[in-house]
Amino acid sequence: MIRKKNLLDHDQSLEQENSSLVKSLEANIEFFQKIFHDNETLIARKFQNKYLPEAKCCVLYFDGMVDTQKLNEKVIQPILNTNLNEGLSIQHLLEELEFKVIVSDKIKASNDLNEMMSSIMTGDTILLLQGFDKCLLISSKGGPTRAIVEPDSARVIRGPKEGFTESIITNLTLIRRKINNQNLKFKFRELGEITHTKICICYIEGLALEEIMAELEKRLDAIKIDAILDSGYIQELIRDAPFSPYETVGYSERPDAIAAKLLEGRIAIVVDGSPFVLTVPYVLAEAFQASEDYYNNFIFASFNRLLRSVGIFIATGLPAIYLAIVTYHQEMLPTPLLLSITSSRQGVPFPTALSLFLMLLVFDVIREAATRMPTPIGQAVNIVGTLVLGQAIVEAKIVSAPVIIITAFSGIMKLLSPTTLGSVIVLRLFFLIMASLMGIYGYIFGMIMATIHLMNVRSFGVPYMLGLTSFKNHNGQDIWIRAPWWSMTLRPKIIGVRNLVRQSTKIGKGSKMG
């Protein structure tokens, strides 16, 4: 807090003392060096024109933030070599340079301090000229960025293999390339009192609901935070139901997924420095959708989707159901199964409930360790965790074999849909507690409680369970199954209500049928 306050004070004092440039080049350079004192990445390169020695210049930039090749070839070289004597007036040297000499796609004369600050800090170059109290802001953003690679968080076998990067402009480009339409709008704003992170609200005019847009802007306006380092900050700051384990703001690393969501009427929020783009509103069904579903055969895709939703159901419920049946409702078990479970539990000291809790915990510990470790060590952790520990625990009769099986099964199932991971872990524990209290009835009541909670949650005014109960045209086609494209003629209701028609029915169907 103290640090933040000091910084702000500093800014203010600067603006008050000398808020504009003077005509002396040296003074101006000093002025900048004073602002960025103790910051040795600030480079001030002075040079002058061959033919006109009065044309003394200085480029100011941050080392590493700019494309130096571009700067050398397109800015410094022309100024050095061009014969400025020919037909040029020294009075208008700045304009001459701007319009005739410097080879750059984006250049602007300015004497606004704030503008100068923000451009130099985002990687632009400031060109100062002797005798002018203005400067030129030359776009030269560059420096190291990550290449566009396939995202790790959502791999596909079929489909585009590009993912977002940390650069906001690259990300917007990727989206723009998918949707070539003049109605695709980008609205920039800055968030973070210190970091001044750029974020961009991205939507398709005519599809996105204005109410949601207004609500989103209201919530973004309300954010007063010093730093935004990842889209996760914003995700948590604008979400509904802040205490719920469920995500109410979606995110994706894939441009195609974001484009598809924009086309359904959602609004995307791109944050500079984060490869994860947020989408609102977000409903539960989206957790079960993968972008590959839309590129594969619809039967296969539907099968995968069912697998995912059933998988999540099993992942949350299986330990609880097992516990309930084995410790409360033994009559449910077929006799041979009862006998084999009994024999596996011979000599095991811990109660089933406790050992299930412990094993679920251990599984999550292994998962966490393996994620954080470098890959080779991560693999080792996996092997030790799964093989050695699992085997040894059963051999040593600390935990019975079925418990290990259940844990592993539920653990794998929960990975089927990575976005729901957090809520699954919480929910699973809750169900387990309920089942250990009241058997299968506890589990059922836990389910009812979870359902009541889910029914209460809304994401930007849209019910979170949207579509999960309907099987009709608008909403249900893309929930439990992925209907064939020729039949998905309408966008999901409520979200895409402003322009429901996705494709004209007859053409779509006819071309497929024919």
Added chain:
Amino acid sequence: MKSIKYLILSNMIFLNMFFLTGCWNYREVEKLAVVAGVAIDKGKNNQFIVTTEVIQISGGRESKTTSTYITMEGKSIFDAVRNQISFAGKKLYWSHTKVVIVSKEIARHNMLSVIDWYNRDSETRSDVNLLVSREKTAKKVLEQRALLEDINSFELADTLKNQISLSKAPIKELWGFINDLEAQGIVNIVPAVHLKKNKNMYSPQIMGAAVFDNAKLIGFLNSEETQEVLFVKDEVKGGLLIDRDKTNGLKAPISMEIFKNKTKIEPVVSRNNEIKFNIKVDTRVDIDEIVGNVKYANEKVLKKLSNNEAKNLKNRIEHCIKKVQSEYGVDIFGFGAKLREDNPKVWKKVASSWNDRFKNVSVNVSTKVNIKGSGLFSEPIKMGD
């Protein structure tokens, strides 16, 4: 926001309960003494002797399932069952019990005293198989070592399940017994079990049936008779018909396997309130074993055989009904129930005196045997001279 508060609140209450009072019905599987079967005998002074077969599991890599027996006396069945805790140390677990064997003596006295607890308790399951022991005590039957399985009770249950391809004993689950007990115009028959020597040791064998009058045992039927009764009751699903084909001059018996049987009982009430029953038996069989030199591929011969078989069956059934009428005098065939279903008005008049009427009710049996195949061979095996 609010709902979260209440979620937390309710969870706190639950957790309190969890830690302070424990969970009431929580029980680990290995703490259960799983009862596989139970035998009930009569003891001294009107006491009951209950023997339970309890499954013992030794864990480890190669787990082994064996069983042990607990015998205990008590004033009532439940008393005896609970007394076993003093012996076994664990509470017995009844949901996986497969058979209940009742001794002759108790069945003669009153079956109700046995089955009421079993049907009423919520842990026991009423779809357990009921057996009546022909041996002196039921305990003896239960305590024999099983032939193929580890646990005797499970083998008995399996035997009963596979009875459909033998049809020499009825299958009676406990709730069915109670159903028939309560129903009007039908009495129970229950499979009977006895011991038979096989390779130096005795093994239980399920053959024949015990006949009840209400809840009291009044006699046994042998396996042949049981099959005939099952024919009438339309409970034959398999088994064999074995007979000599006298018309074709065969000396050795011929075996036919039953594939399907359909029996219809039709009560006929004449003007003067006389009740008659038409029984139509329609059986589909397959020739499975012949010794002799007759070509059954011939249609005429086949027809002769089937007619003969039908006649034999008819004779057997008629004889059986006669015997039951004269010897036991109780309606094990369910004629009365059939009459009640089809003609409740007439039944109301005769209900009170049905047992007497049954003894001389006239029955008209018609049988039909369809021979559909003769195994893999089309011709008899010939000896080469």
Added chain:
Amino acid sequence: MRREQITDKQAICLIIIFYIGSSFILGVDGESKNDAWISGILGMFMAAPMLFMYARILSLFPEKSMFDIFELVFGKTIGKAFILIYIWYSFHLGALVIRNYGEFINTVAMPETPIFITMLVLTVVCMLAVRSGIEVIGRISASVLPILFFIITTVILMSIPKMNFHFIKPILGDGILPVVKGGFSAFSFPFAESVVLMGGFFSLKTKKSPYKVYLIGTVIAGILIIIITLRSIVILGETFTKFYFPTYVAVSMISLGDFIQRIELTVSVVFVFGVFIKSSMCLLVSSKGIAKLFNLQDYRSIVIQVGILMLYFSYTVYDSIMEMKGWAFIVYPYYAFPFQVIFPLIIFMAAEIKVRRNKKGDENSI
């Protein structure tokens, strides 16, 4: 405040679950033995005019709940008396339902767990649901009903091998009288119990909705109940009336192969959901009534206290399950008769007169 609204589909699902809730497991009546299914049909037909009446009352005053209607029709004082009567009825009904559930769990599943705890858990869940409002209850019903249908049909299909259709015969073997008595019993439990829902269906979409909801819901639920009763009869025979929970026992007879057996727990899933919806509705209606009686802005602030009181009441209402069964089948039809028939009839007539007069008044003034 935003007006709460449920769609017709949700309301239909709600009323179906409301009906099948406890009658599913308790069976419709005990008197007519293997003709119980005829009693079910009879009960449905007997209930039809009543249901029409309820729907008519609701559609005369759209967007108003039962309690608002009382005050509109009878004025403050008598209206309050009626409100009190129906608060009592829904409160009592909710307590009975919770008790049914408690006895069920206590008898078949967890004899050692105190009945108070099992009922407490249900009540807590109901309180959560009621505080979330009728919309959430409606949506839960709509989302749960397909699952319940699936369970019911699967279980019925699986029980086919165990069915003995000759158990249905003789039809009307004991004459018509027991069947009519049973029909009356089925009329009061569960069909005419939907009078309680008049307090909950304040949020239907159109004027026509009450008819649609009451009619379609009752027919579907009635058919389900009749099918389930038939199923119990053909599996268990006449003894099915001897059980406290015939459906549960009937399903426990199912065994397919060696592995699919003892699946009666699936039935209790249906039961638990049914009881949950039913007691939630009762709690909602009685809380709303109390809120109306004391002119509260919102009923939500008293839900928890009313729920707790309902729980205590259900805990003390019976001493044993024998008492419960006797009450449910012998006393209850007579006890519920005024609430289900007489009072609605009075309200109906008064409402008709009031509406006619108002119309006339309006015409005159114009």
Added chain:
Amino acid sequence: MIILVVIAYSLLFIFEFFPLYNQKQWRDLWLTMILGLCSFTLIALLSFGVKIPSPAMPIKNVILSIFGK
């Protein structure tokens, strides 16, 4: 037993009455208080083992006397 009850009710008090107090909904607060008092008395009596008469039996008697069954 009574300790549990007291804990539960104090939790209820925190979660239920304070929000109402803060929102200044006096009517609701009073009603809730009264109902809460009733329920607390009931549960306290129950936990002390006092038998609370059920209305089921009187109703049954009345109905049976009317219909004479």
